[in-house]
């Protein structure tokens with residue numbers, strides 16, 4: 366059965382949903398507040414570490430093969446260590462018979478290729494369009510835009526990100542946690558090649574991730590930092606910032622240099638208590654957002670997409686199926702949020718006893734093969 370579906374939000378999650386639904390034969394309209402995505406020769410600041418299942422979805426949507434190889438950073442190793450103790454763990458794709466552990470992608474590059482694919486498969490794309498009103502009846506959902514245009518559909522899928530306006534319009538109650546942190550991001554050039562290894566060092570204030578980009582001497586920095594310290598770092602010039610980065614990352618890549626502008630994003634955890642509001646479905650960051658320390662936000666969103674596409678592939682969509690989708694995906698998000706919270710609390714303390722314990726824990730995990738294999742599977746994102 367073919368439905369009409371309105372997707373609000375043209376980020377990674379909204380665009381993938383729209384393409385998948387269109388390929389199933391549904392009539393799909395996508396509304397995006399910003400202009401159509403594009404990218405330049407310079408590496409973008411916002412990146413995601415994509416797990417295998419996310420890449421499989423992008424392959425299925427015929428987008429993965431369109432991504433320029435030089436803008437992909439597949440990584441075969443991961444190194445995680447504690448700045449304040451002897452704890453260290455290393456993961457390797459070969460240990461789990463995988464080709465790699467994931468791939469770093471630049472969000473804008475993927476969004477641009479998704480947009481092109483959406484256009485090619487016949488999604489009706491409306492960039493630079495703002496929604497002002499939302500109404501639902503038992504059988505239809507209707508939105509009005511700032512320019513007076515109105516759109517009607519059987520379902521509306523809200524993929525409009527962390528600050529989802531649709532979530533606010535349906536008054537979805539939110540479970541919310543402000544980490545009082547910001548993620549500082551920048552592209553960093555390093556003296557030593559990254560060797561296709563994703564590195565993460567835990568400081569008491571949060572993790573610092575150095576994610577390998579397509580260029581063997583460039584990494585993408587995601588430095589989670591308490592809000593009250595961010596101002597101090599932001600006030601530094603690039604050279605002084607690079608010196609601080611070398612200090613906190615134990616100069617693991619030799620001398621480093623900032624080669625992009627620097628930016629920061631607020632880090633918040635939230636999940637909507639209900640993702641299904643009659644004919645409105647919340648998905649991706651609109652439904653959940655988690656700390657980026659394990660790089661799983663987009664992966665969780667892609668897993669939502671894969672699961673919702675299964676529901677729409679099954680002929681008639683029933684409220685029961687959608688509730689089942691909501692239950693399963695919410696459970697996966699809550700498990701991930703709880704795990705991230707545990708990590709953050711475990712590392713986010715300068716207590717000397719905790720320091721010794723986490724050092725011992727990482728040390729032991731690195732040496733006990735089954736535990737390490739299990740952690741590597743988590744790193745691969747098999748639990749999203």
Ligand SMILES: Cc1cc2nc3c(=O)[nH]c(=O)nc-3n(C[C@H](O)[C@H](O)[C@H](O)COP(=O)(O)OP(=O)(O)OC[C@H]3O[C@@H](n4cnc5c(N)ncnc54)[C@H](O)[C@@H]3O)c2cc1C
Pocket residue numbers: 373374375376377378379396397398399412413414415472494495496524525526527529530531548549550587630631648649650651657659660661662663664665666
């Ligand atoms: C610092 C940082 C690092 C991260 N690192 C990783 C990582 O390594 N791996 C990972 O998996 N995840 C990571 N994440 C999370 C990941 O970026 C998000 O989970 C993912 O981008 C969410 O995609 P989305 O499409 O749901 O939302 P978004 O990417 O936010 O897209 C929402 C879209 O909706 C549009 N929009 C918003 N409001 C409206 C409206 N009212 N009408 C129409 N359109 C609207 C926006 O313009 C945007 O295009 C990170 C996040 C941060 C902050």
